[in-house]
Amino acid sequence: MDDIKLSQCFITVDDADAALGFYRDALGLEVRNDVGYEGMRWVTLGSPAQPEVAVVLETPLPDPGASETDRQAVKDLLAKGLLRGVIFSTEDVDATFERVRAAGGEVLQEPVDQHYGVRDCAFRDPAGNMIRFAQPKA
Secondary structure, eight states: OOOOOOOEEEEEOSOHHHHHIIIIIITOOEEEEEEEETTEEEEEEEOTTOTTOEEEEEOSOOOTTSOHHHHHHHHHHHHTTOSOOEEEEOSOHHHHHHHHHHTTOEEEEEEEEOTTSEEEEEEEOTTSOEEEEEEEOO
16 A cells, blocks of 8 residues: 655645745744745745645645636635635644734634534634644543
8 A cells, every 4th residue: 555645735825925924923834945936936834843744825826827717716715715724733722822813813713622522723814714723632
């Protein structure tokens, strides 16, 4: 059987600099790569605890072949918070919640024990994406 592992996940953002302020400064992820190429920007971040997994910030439909209608549709979905969400795990969801809230994160859900076995909370990043933090219940 192949050894399949997660390598990268993509989060669509409309402003890479604002997103960096959230993912780097509020969440504490490290910037691994920040490269511009042909009008696009590739920003890769990750947790020091998981060097093999990268979070890539991408602008809506960087493909130059995308129509303006498609670009606008993606921008509309992003503005509504309907694109990708990410769930991070943490050993102390309450401490993570307080740190992200103190850094100005937009709170969607304060920490709560869920019936499916985790304690979690949720924020919105500057682009409108829902970002959750979960800790297994003891």
